[in-house]
Amino acid sequence: MTQIADIRFTAVDLDAIAETEGLVAIFVNAEGKLDAGARKVNTLTRKAVARLADSDRFAKAKDGDVQRLNYPNGLAADAVLVVKSPKRPDQATARRAGAQLAKAQGDNPLLIVAGTLPRSEEVAMGLALRGYNFDDHKSEAGRDAAAATFMVSKPAETQAAAADGFAIAEGVFFTRDLTNEPANVLTTVEFANRLDELSALGLEVEILEEDKLEELGMASLLCVGQGSDSPSKVVVMQWNGGGKEAPFALVGKGVVFDTGGISLKPAAGMEDMTMDMGGAGVVAGVMKSLALRKAKANVVGLVGLVENMPSGNATRPGDVVTAMSGTTIEVINTDAEGRLVLADVLWYAQDRFKPRGMINLATLTGAIIIGLGHENAGVFSNSDDLSGAFLKAAETEGEGAWRMPMGPGYDKLIKSNIADIKNTGGRPAGSITAAQFLGRFVKDDMPWCHLDIAGVASVKAETAFAPRGATGWGVMALNRLISDRYEG
């Protein structure tokens, strides 16, 4: 498990800077105006900071960028990291500054002389988020992110303000670890075990095994995992931090590996399908964050954990299954498996919890990557209110999300000759027909969003807050949505 960095807050002591080893960070605004900490470093380095602040390089830098002064005279530190920042950075700039510091930090201890800088706690969150490495499977023992200390005018208050951000970062790390984990390690059994451990944080965790799922009538979900030696499971995680109100439901696709089944995928790139449980990973990360920050809301997270494998016992193209809702489904393509899993978990979530609203997350379609690339997740919804609130939360957290259309016209593409619906609608509007399919398992008055995260859950290039690989996209936006809409 990847731990977030050890980040501490201490009172300002300018006289301690000269002797500090490792790296020292200071903040300088675009006008080159130095705060007390930067002034102190400027004096100690015989005006190296002022020279940098006067330079073209500094003028061209963006707010939140970090410039490095190596081996400065007058300091024990190996480098000064100069953060370009307005006097009052906004949330995005403060977090970006933190992320840039984490990148510049490497393995070195870091002292951040923030003084009275507003939103220092957001700098700390950005630092925590970017200090991630998935090196559990490197034979050389993985290192934890190096420690950092913030020198601030009100350490206790800044630390308290940072606590929620760290709780969210821990949720993000949980999501990333699950999503990065290879499928021989993160089997359905191991996934359920890791979720079970969340009960130590006060979450109520239940694991529904195959016999129970059969009894509930989840033939749609079960048909996906039937070719695998790993048993299919549904895990229910409840966080009851609110009052008597109905919970908000989060539902995740947890395909621990997607070979495509009998409709086998091509070999090239198939290894990426270890991330096909990314939706379930986000649900797990949000639930962990809610528990860590003791959110004052009732939220239930449900994930369908299956492995999509070909075998003599696997579902065939052309098979017909009856979902828990009673809807019959013709399985045209066994590689359109995520929607088969979600159909039953969505129905179960509504049937059992009568939630006040529901959001599902899934690495559902390659088509959403064609449409939106890796910058935005697709947002499909029957509710302007809920999707509008989600889009706003995602924007606030800097997580790309874009609303996509739905409509009855698309339903004809998933009409089946022999069953109620079929599980693929062909190439046109592939992400929308997938959403229409899910919509068939959402009750009439249920405010619902489907987030297609195939393009954003795991990426090949680093992002502002994560190295290449799993991003944890959505954990921050969903936390924000819950805190803004359902807490207090």
Ligand code: BES
């Ligand atoms: N897990 C895939 C979608 C996916 C593709 C996720 C690329 C992440 C990256 C999904 O189960 C799938 O195979 N979808 C098919 C649907 C098709 C058969 C209708 C697809 O997108 O090709």
Ligand code: MN
């Ligand atoms: Mn598939």
Ligand code: ZN
């Ligand atoms: Zn899949």
